[in-house]
Amino acid sequence: MRIGIVNDLAGVAALLQRVVSDDPAHRVVWIALNGAEAIELCAKETPDLILMDMLMPAMDGVETTRRIMASTPCAILIVSGSVRVNAGKIFEAMGHGALDAVDTPWLGGGRIEEGAEPLLAKIATISRLVADKRGRRSVAEPGDRAAQERRHDRLIAIGASAGGPAVLATLLRDLPKDFPAAVVIVQHVDQQFAAGMATWLNQIAALPVRVAVEGDRPTIGEVLLAGTSDHLTLKTADRVGYTADPIDYVYRPSVDVFFHSACRLWRGDVVGVLLTGMGRDGALGLKALRDRGHYTIAQDQATSAVYGMPKAAATINAAVDILPSGRIAAKLIDVLMART
Numbered sequence: 001m002r003i004g005i006v007n008d009l010a011g012v013a014a015l016l017q018r019v020v021s022d023d024p025a026h027r028v029v030w031i032a033l034n035g036a037e038a039i040e041l042c043a044k045e046t047p048d049l050i051l052m053d054m055l056m057p058a059m060d061g062v063e064t065t066r067r068i069m070a071s072t073p074c075a076i077l078i079v080s081g082s083v084r085v086n087a088g089k090i091f092e093a094m095g096h097g098a099l100d101a102v103d104t105p106w107l108g109g110g111r112i113e114e115g116a117e118p119l120l121a122k123i124a125t126i127s128r129l130v131a132d133k134r135g136r137r138s139v140a141e142p143g144d145r146a147a148q149e150r151r152h153d154r155l156i157a158i159g160a161s162a163g164g165p166a167v168l169a170t171l172l173r174d175l176p177k178d179f180p181a182a183v184v185i186v187q188h189v190d191q192q193f194a195a196g197m198a199t200w201l202n203q204i205a206a207l208p209v210r211v212a213v214e215g216d217r218p219t220i221g222e223v224l225l226a227g228t229s230d231h232l233t234l235k236t237a238d239r240v241g242y243t244a245d246p247i248d249y250v251y252r253p254s255v256d257v258f259f260h261s262a263c264r265l266w267r268g269d270v271v272g273v274l275l276t277g278m279g280r281d282g283a284l285g286l287k288a289l290r291d292r293g294h295y296t297i298a299q300d301q302a303t304s305a306v307y308g309m310p311k312a313a314a315t316i317n318a319a320v321d322i323l324p325s326g327r328i329a330a331k332l333i334d335v336l337m338a339r340t
Contacts, residue, residue: 001127004047005031006038006064007079008056012104016051016079019105019116026123035059039067046072048130049123052098054080054089062092069097069163069305075126075278079104079119087196095166097305099126099278100190128250129279153238153268154181154336155218159255159285161188161277163305165197167325168275172205172223174329179207180336181271182218184240184262186226186255188277194227201225214241226253234261251281255309259285263292271335272296273328274319277309287318295335296320297328 003020005028007013013031020026029047032038035056042050050068054061065076078093078101080086090101105116160168164187175183189197194211201209201223211227217238218224226232230242231253243257255274259282262270272289274282276299290296298310298319303326313319323331 001026001049001123001130002029002045002047003027003123004029004038004042004045004050006035006050006056006061007031007053008033009053012053015105016119019119020051020123022116023120025127035061035064035067038064039071042068042072042074046074049075049077049126051079052076052093054078054086054093060089062089062096065093065098066096073097073306075099075130077102077122077126083190083193084196087193088200090193091165091197091200094189095163095169095305097163097276099129099162099188101193102190125250125252153266154220155262155266155268155270156181156183156273156332157259157262157270157289158183158185158273158275159187159259159277159282159309160185160275161251161255161279161281161306161309163276164188165200166305167299167303167328169201169204170325171273171329172201172207172209174326175205175207175332177206178221179333180220181332182220183207183223184212184218184226184232184258185223186232186253186258186282188251188253188281189226191228194225198225198227212240216240226258229253231257233257234265237265237267251279255282256285260288263288263294270294271332273298273332274310274313275299275325276304276306278306279308280312282309283312283316283318286313287316290318290320297331298322299328300324 017028030041052061076098083101102122198211209223212224229252235241272286274286296319298313301307303324
């Protein structure tokens, strides 16, 4: 994998180069000491992955990410001194298309392999994601149609990845506090700051947002957010939980896993929404929902920070409607009113 490094501290940049170069599968193609230099170098040679610093003078990692994703999009991993402390800015960067975040390696006199393990694990996951062009043919088989006893329960199932936090903030901001449906969100996000994301969204949304825990019941007027690297799934008709399977799936938590479980087990109306993100996760699950007669939405290309997941859904005709991010909330309200 060809990797670019952006960090205003030359010593940290050199450390990151050393960590990455220990794996012969990776090669550092350039190092930028500020955001403007990174944009210029990326235009000359766009790497497969950029390790992006967050706090830099003049132009921080949020703005640098925004400009790179607008001009020469590629995979971006935020490497921050403290993911927890900088969670707000990290969510902003993810809103512009950054894939994930990890703490800067701290060697502390130990072996480099130990201190760099979290970073290398993130790079390995993104490497698989970048290489995954075909996606999976199936995650779970939909259940028998006769088992789908329709009630008036409504579930809004939302999947998102790169660029998702900003769109989710817009969508949840526009939903009223008396919104007549349960909402479950599967956003590709590291479990160490899922709670921070829930807190951040809570400050924006009229509906309460919290991380889903084992055995939770999706409830009208509440938003549940997937909160671990295991997959969130419906385990019964009205209870969610987590599962490690499929273990080898590159998307964690997987949108497809949750969509398929909703298709199989939820006994009321489901509205599936697939937002911006790299790869194909969620497309097959959205198609399964549509084939079962549920209403489905995919975000359009113009408003997607990364037009991968919704594009995959559009390609297989999984979406009833393809909408810009700013119109999705209003459409959800209209759909639910029509089905009252």
